[in-house]
Amino acid sequence: MLERVKSALVGLGAGWVLILMFGLSIISVAVMLERAWLFISLRDDIPKLMRDLASLLRAGDWEGARRRLEASPSAEAAVVVAGLIEAPKGAAAAEEAMAGASALQRTRLEKRLAFLGTVGNNAPFIGLLGTVIGIVGAFDELAREASASSTAGASATSAANVSATLQAHISEALVATAVGLFVAIPAVGAYNYFQRVVKATLANTEAVGHLLLAHLKSPEEPAEPAPAPAPISKRAEEKEKAPVSKRAKPEPEETEREEAEG
Numbered sequence: 001m002l003e004r005v006k007s008a009l010v011g012l013g014a015g016w017v018l019i020l021m022f023g024l025s026i027i028s029v030a031v032m033l034e035r036a037w038l039f040i041s042l043r044d045d046i047p048k049l050m051r052d053l054a055s056l057l058r059a060g061d062w063e064g065a066r067r068r069l070e071a072s073p074s075a076e077a078a079v080v081v082a083g084l085i086e087a088p089k090g091a092a093a094a095e096e097a098m099a100g101a102s103a104l105q106r107t108r109l110e111k112r113l114a115f116l117g118t119v120g121n122n123a124p125f126i127g128l129l130g131t132v133i134g135i136v137g138a139f140d141e142l143a144r145e146a147s148a149s150s151t152a153g154a155s156a157t158s159a160a161n162v163s164a165t166l167q168a169h170i171s172e173a174l175v176a177t178a179v180g181l182f183v184a185i186p187a188v189g190a191y192n193y194f195q196r197v198v199k200a201t202l203a204n205t206e207a208v209g210h211l212l213l214a215h216l217k218s219p220e221e222p223a224e225p226a227p228a229p230a231p232i233s234k235r236a237e238e239k240e241k242a243p244v245s246k247r248a249k250p251e252p253e254e255t256e257r258e259e260a261e262g
Contacts, residue, residue, distance in 0.1 A: 127180020
């Protein structure tokens with residue numbers, strides 16, 4: 001089993017690893033350029049956008065605020081436009097609309113970044129695999145030459161040839177590790193930079209969205225408490241203190257009846 005695996009590795013060689021690394025490097029550079037172009041095209045002066053939006057909202061010019069946001073190429077403006085469209089339905093509807101638009105923008109900004117992260121994390125291991133295959137091939141070649149030299153008779157020339165062959169194979173094997181690092185380092189750097197840009201964009205989106213919600217959510221006036229009913233004892237005292245003229249007088253018929261009986 002071991003001999004079969006060794007024969008397969010030696011038969012394949014490390015050449016295919018170098019070809020794979022070369023292809024991954026080309027794709028990585030293409031992704032970096034595409035992402036950089038996207039982020040540059042979405043760039044805008046966010047503080048100025050927030051000042052203009054706040055002025056228009058304070059003035060009650062909702063249509064002007066929408067035009068100002070639609071004129072901006074930024075992802076922040078695209079998210080707040082979604083909330084502004086739903087603003088007539090209330091602050092809750094606008095907030096939900098902005099949450100959905102923010103999720104779509106995040107997916108758009110993070111597109112293909114996973115590929116850069118994967119290449120950056122795994123390219124050194126792929127290069128190391130090529131190095132291991134190359135070293136296995138070098139020692140296999142060394143074993144064959146040593147066997148041939150022992151059969152034909154050892155000499156200083158044959159030993160030198162074996163040493164030179166071994167050094168050549170090992171140096172070629174180490175090239176795969178170097179290529180893997182060469183591919184991984186730019187990919188990791190670009191991935192980290194683009195992730196910071198995405199986080200900054202989402203933070204700006206949240207800030208502009210809260211500015212819109214601040215104008216949609218007005219503080220509710222507290223309800224005035226109903227006056228408490230007067231206690232029974234107090235009402236009885238007020239009734240006793242009422243003037244006699246306001247008390248009920250006996251009817252004339254009842255007064256005459258009482259005098260007749262008397």
